[in-house]
Amino acid sequence: MPQTEAEQLDNPVAGHPTLILRSPDFHSITEVVAGPVERRTPIGWWLFFIPSVALLGLLGVAVSWLFWEGIGIWGLNVPVGWAWDITNFVFWVGIGHAGTLISAILFLFRQKWRTSINRSAEAMTIFAVMCAMIFPGIHIGRVWVAYWMFPLPNQMDMWPNFRSPLLWDVFAVSIYGTVSVLFFYVGLIPDLATIRDRAKTGTRKLVYGIFALGWRGSARQWQHYESAYLLLAALATPLVLSVHSIVSMDFAVSLLPGWHTTVFPPYFVAGAIFSGFAMVLTLMVICRKVFRFEHIITLRHFDYMAKIMLVTGSMVGYAYATEFFTAWYSGNPYELYAFLNRAVGPYAWAYWIMVTCNVISPQVFWFKKARTSIPILFVLSIVINIGMWFERFVIIVTSLHRDFLPSSWGYFSPTIWDVACLLGSFGLFFTMFCLFVRFLPMVATAEVKTVLPQADPHWQPGPEREIPKGQINARQVAAAPGDAGARSRWSFQMPLIPRLPKGPYYGILGEFATPADLYHACERVRDAGFTRWDAHSPFPVHGLSRAMGLRRSTLPWIVLVMGLMGAAVGFVLQWWVHASAYPLVISGKPYFAWPATVPITFEVAVLFGALGAVFGMLGLGQLPMHHHPLFRSKVFERVTDDAFFISIESWDPRFDPSATGKLLESLGARSVELLES
């Protein structure tokens, strides 16, 4: 009897969990993922898109009115000078953390289940950071001087204060946005190439082709690509920790009770991951339904995400408790008052919403029933995001509304324009997300293919295993090589080889049925002493660079040098401004106090390192290269879908048109083709 999806999760001692259900083949994954980009827009999409655009319009109105009238249209007052604006900022930045967590940290921990959701989580990160960046820009009311936040040389001879956490924010959030875009784009390149190769219209081919940079899935490109991805993950991991740590420092370096507490950095990071995962879950539940991705985004993915929310929710609960205990333990009456005031003061309602949503509600996830029930997950993911918004509201407003002097106590109530800005930011977020799911592949196709069992170069279709449709049994091909060509969708038969045109040609291209065939063929081609050759595959085949005898990528060195350069630039800039160009005593510290330079030095180092990784990868992989002889081959279009190739270039000293062709044939190539240059 076939198991239900929930039963499949009940694997008492999980070995390798099945991540993708219904064991699809490579081609069907391409079909499913590319489908939403290529098919007609579903009605469901418009149902989300139109309200989102309407909300985006609301944001436009609210922001325009704000610029015209000033921040007085919000409910701000003395002493509550920060309220919904900064709450929304921290809320959105926090949401933006899950994308990089899924992409980078889970990647480093080899959590393969991330492959189904990382693309959309990364996209979500970028859109969340966009939403977040609105608020620091507009909260001062005078957007036309927003450029003062950036360290630009100017006639006023004025420099931003590098010792202000608000400036660290500018660096941290904008660099985080940049690195997220780079990470997202690097991940997209192979999939854009897939869409390019499947394109039916010229415009499509052109547009996707430009952004695919001429990607041809070569093993040498994959090698640098994988190295770049790993390095970006390694850079993004401390970056993601630093961003919300720095956001927390907006509050924590101050002297305000309730804001100044040392646990803030890790506590904010945990909360950010918590809310980010909740948002990913909300979006995935909807997308999975609308685009019918049930077999790619499975209950197992939800199960894991729920567990991460349980962990991070508990961490947030731990931080709430430690803060409360320490507020008492410190013996500082202001500190204790700030916390008691949160729990029983005028904003107690907000505080208890926060505790209920963030600490109590995720405890439901101790039970597998809850972790695998879509309705419970969906409701809780929204509840958690409400709770996390309230957490930021509670932190910001409760500490401000009780100043040290009771005569300057106040109460903040939002106006309609506060609400409009918050709702409008959701409009921006959902509009961008709708556009993303419509025009870009929302699942990392190449990565999902790597988690299929047949992607393993040592995989053999055993008798107990069903051979996936569209895949050809490697043994059959080896047994009947003459028959192999007929099985490929386009027949470029071997007999062509002896009757070659005399003209100059680029080289020879052999197609292989499976990663395993490709892997073994590469070993033999390597042993035959070829040097000018390459292998091509829709996804990085594990260990292929070893089978080809390639040297390790030199990219790590590029990134190291760039990172150190970035650190030097960041450090010297701050030193020069504070100790030399504009010496000023700030908060009783010496002109140059090194601890205060750490955040920006770190951020600039990461920025340079990430740029080094991406441009180094492009340079080493010789991209962009939009024209290449290989693209003349019709069969080669499937290199970004489900076909595996070896290309041997004609200027290899051992190259011989017919002997090399025969070699590839003897290695199990199911079609061999000679390419003109």
Added chain:
Amino acid sequence: MIHERDHVALRPEQATIPPGHPWNRIPVIAGVCALLGAVACAILGAANPKQFFFSWLVSCLFFLSLALGALFFVLIQYAAQGGWGIVLRRIGETTFATLPVMAALFLPVLLGLHDLYSWTVPGAAEHDALLRWKAPYLNVPFFLIRAAVYFGSWSFIAILYYRGSCGQDVTGDPGVSARLRRLAGPAIIVLAVTQTFASIDWIMSLTPHWYSTIFGVYFFAGSFVGFIALLSVVMVAMRRAGLLDTVISAEHLHDIGKLLFGFMAFWAYIAFSQFFLMWYANLPEETIWYKARMEGSWMTVSLFLMAGHFVAPFFYLMGRRVKRKGATLAVGGAWLLAMHFVDLYWQVMPTLHPEGLRPSALDVAALVAVGGCFVAAASWLMRRQALVPLRDPRLAESVAFENV
């Protein structure tokens, strides 16, 4: 490698200390060391009991933190269903199985409460409003009850997991793994809470006016790095001694190296967060702790800690080759293990010697005494059991594991 899972299994003789192997003598050697250390402590400590108690506290905290780090390591592996590290799990299990021994070794600390913790001195709160405020928490009976609760819960979890895993070697029952996995979540919560309060009680309350909300996380970060450092040294030593040399591969070394690097950076992040926020806000009630550590020779120790616990190992452990070779990884591990001791020493000792760094022979004697007991207990357990969880259902996956 899913298809190899059912075939690869370790033979028990591949994973035990064979008779006549030099490692069989470690318990005796360590026991003798412990005895010599204890005698030295008795002789030297009689003359200078205050120094003895502080030295003993640092040594206890050091080995205790390694055991707690090991407990976290194993519990997280269970909870996250990590497969790659199963061959290393028994080393962790053996380390935390010493927790009941550590409880006994902690008893001398309780004899020296008045020397260690100024708030326990009768009448200390009389002229100190803050101590009067904190008295509901900082009082000797409650302190003792808490210590009993910490050690009780740690020993309980440790024995539960050690027994369960060793029992599985005999029965081969895969249900054990499932049961321990289910318990891992609650156990982690218990451990997180007890460890936080233990660090407040035993380290933070040395400076009873001072407070920091991140302190529990800081202690956790240090203890985890400490255990991973210990693990990397033990792994390499085992391979050198011809134990598990067919089981522990360069892939495992590489992964432990990455964990060491990652958590070393995590420690730096937490340590810097605590320092930075206090330095920036410059509130006297918070800066007292750092002021004591940024004056005189303690400043040298602080800088050394920064360079030695972060900057130098950051560059040293960054490369891939360093992590994949036994000798180089062990050097990094041993260094960080030593730095973890320096970290704890730096946290505790300025209370005794505010005037500056005053190393004492008792520091060494206490380290040898406590460490001797710790090593003797662990190595004695190692002789009794296989060195890997032999019949864990996912052992083969761990043996065959490869880094991407």
